[in-house]
Amino acid sequence: MNLNRTSNxxxxILKFLKEIQSYSPLEDHSEKALANICFTQKVGKNEVLQEIGKTCKTIYFVMEGxxxxxxxxxxxxxxxxxxFxxxxxxxxxxxxxxxxxNKGIVSIEETLFVGIPSNALFSLFDEFHDIERLxxxxxxTVYLETIKRLESIQFQTAEERYKxxxxxxxxxxxxxxLKHIASYLGITQVSLSRIRAGIS
Amino acid sequence: MNLNRTSNxxxxILKFLKEIQSYSPLEDHSEKALANICFTQKVGKNEVLQEIGKTCKTIYFVMEGxxxxxxxxxxxxxxxxxxFxxxxxxxxxxxxxxxxxNKGIVSIEETLFVGIPSNALFSLFDEFHDIERLxxxxxxTVYLETIKRLESIQFQTAEERYKxxxxxxxxxxxxxxLKHIASYLGITQVSLSRIRAGIS
DNA sequence: CTGATTTTTTAACATTTGTAAAAAGAATAC
DNA sequence: GTATTCTTTTTACAAATGTTAAAAAATCAG
Incomplete structure (x- = not known):
């Protein structure tokens, strides 16, 4: 256990480890090794977590926010x-x-992340088969979610997607x-306003 | 080596093993174990490889066609x-x-596949770390391709996507x-015809 | 080769979505 | 609390895409 950590x-990190093991369980020693490389990061509202133009070297999980x-x-x-x-x-x-x-990550509200440095994680992949499996x-899982999203954007109307x-x-x-929701849905803000007006 | 196989x-299968190891190399014994569970399948034009309604139990690679x-x-x-x-x-x-x-797989032309039964493959994951890594x-890789496709369908016009x-x-x-290309692009056949007419 | 079938294009019109600009509403800073 | 800024809605018009139907072109079977 990393002695520089506060109990918070x-x-x-313990909560995070428990959560991700719902995907695939880890041996005790793997869990400890993973815990060792994780860190927490808390940011305020609309704060940049990762800047456009920089290479991604950290995997984040949202714990709150x-x-x-x-x-x-x-x-x-x-x-x-x-x-979320x-x-x-x-x-x-x-x-x-x-x-x-060419992408960036920003918080929407005050948000607590757990971060995992990717190089350290990839090293653990070599050592612990079960971490790589996880x-x-x-x-x-995220691949399947992306396929679902692709299907929805390809073959649903903007209104169906909004609903x-x-x-x-x-x-x-x-x-x-709403401007962020509109761009996520692949439509303009004006179009989203029209959809919202039609529903209510 | 599986003795029931023809030399073809x-x-x-050897060509297939060489090809996929461009993603991540395998130890000799892993490669042999994987080779052992693979099979080849050749189908004619417009033939159903996997039917709608059945559970997918085989991973296929296209070798030709x-x-x-x-x-x-x-x-x-x-x-x-x-x-392809x-x-x-x-x-x-x-x-x-x-x-x-709710999906099916059909050939477009005469096509040669290598198939891998998923249950046997998942068992090899337990035994051979490098196969799971591969x-x-x-x-x-397919996840990244899906993200790219999502971006293209969300923020390019049909004409840009066609080009x-x-x-x-x-x-x-x-x-x-063209009807298949149209639905892949998320547009109607009529719309695709218009785009093609506009380009040439 | 020829008739039948499938694929592709074209046409006319409807609908959806986009663009630009302005107005209304909500949030924020001082 | 008021002015400023940001967000959301509305309006009017333009462009893109969909729908339906028919014509033209290409492919296929016998």
Whole structure:
């Protein structure tokens, strides 16, 4: 156990370890090794966690709060992904290819993350088969989510997607500016306003 | 080595093993174990490889030819994915969740596949860390491709997507009916015809 | 080769979504 | 609490895409 941690930090990391083992369990020694490389990070509202242009070297989990991945298109922010409690948030193409990312990560509200340095994690993959398995299954899971999202954006109307989003995540509408939701849905803010007007 | 194989089959499987190890190399004994569970399958044009409604239990690689994954929406076929030479083709949500798939796989032309029974493969994951790693990296790779596709469908016009598709895969237009390309691009056949008329 | 079938294009019109600008509303700073 | 800034809605019009039907072109079977 890392002795530089406060008991709060330690508690967060233990909660995190328990949460991710719902995907695939770890041996005790693997769990300890993973715990050793994790850290916690707390940010305020609308704070940049990872900057555009930098290479992604950390995998984050949201323990409390929410954040989003965005990129710029014609000078405007496009939101690609929202992460809530217990979601993974990572700029995958940059992480897996070790290339600078054209995307950034910002918090939506005050948010507590657990971070895992990717180089240290990849070293643990060599040593602990079960850690690599856990992350293989995590990647599988986000892959399936991405396929679902692709299907929804390809073959549902904007209105269907908006409704679907709030069936799964009613908390969205409370805290996220609509312009971000619109770009996430692949439509303009004006179009989203029209949809909202039509529903209520 | 499986003694029931013809030398043609054996050659195909060796070629396959060489090809996938460009993602991550295998130890000799792992490679042999994987070779042992693989099989080859050759189908003619427009033949069903995996039926809608059945649970996916096999991971396929295209060695020669091409195939597509499709599903039905309002009685019409929507093509979700095209696989060409050296591409993986698998109904991921069914495979990873062991649930019946609402998707099917059909060949586009005469096509040679290498198949891997998923249960046997998952057993090899337990025994051979490097096989699980190889497939972890494969899943990573298809995940990144899916993210790219999501971005293109969300923020490019149909015309941009059509042009992009043929920059990457000029062979598409030669052998695939336009109705399948249209549904893959998320547009109607009529719309695709208009785009094609506008370009040439 | 020829008729039947399938695929692709074209046409006319409807609907959805986008763009730009302005107005209304909400949040924030001082 | 008021002014400023940011967010959301509304309006008017433009562009893109969908729908339906028919015509043209290509492919296939015998």
């Amino acid at each position: 930090e330690q508690e967060t 929410s954040a989003r991945i965005f990129y710029l298109k014609d000078g405007l922010e496009i939101t690609e992904y929202f992460a 409690k217990n979601d993974l948030i990572v700029r995958a193409e940059s992480l897996f290819k070790s290339l600078p990312s 992350f293989r299954i995590l990647i599988q 679907g989003l709030f069936e799964n995540h009613p908390e969205f509408i409370q805290k996220i500016p | 089959e054996q050659e195909t 091409s195939a597509r994954i499709f599903y039905l929406k309002d009685g019409l076929e929507i093509t979700e994915y095209f696989a 030479k050296n591409d993986l083709i698998v109904r991921a949500e069914s495979l990873f969740k062991s649930l019946p798939s 497939f972890r990296i494969l899943i990573q 992009g598709l043929f920059e990457n895969h000029p062979e598409f237009i030669q052998k695939i009916p």
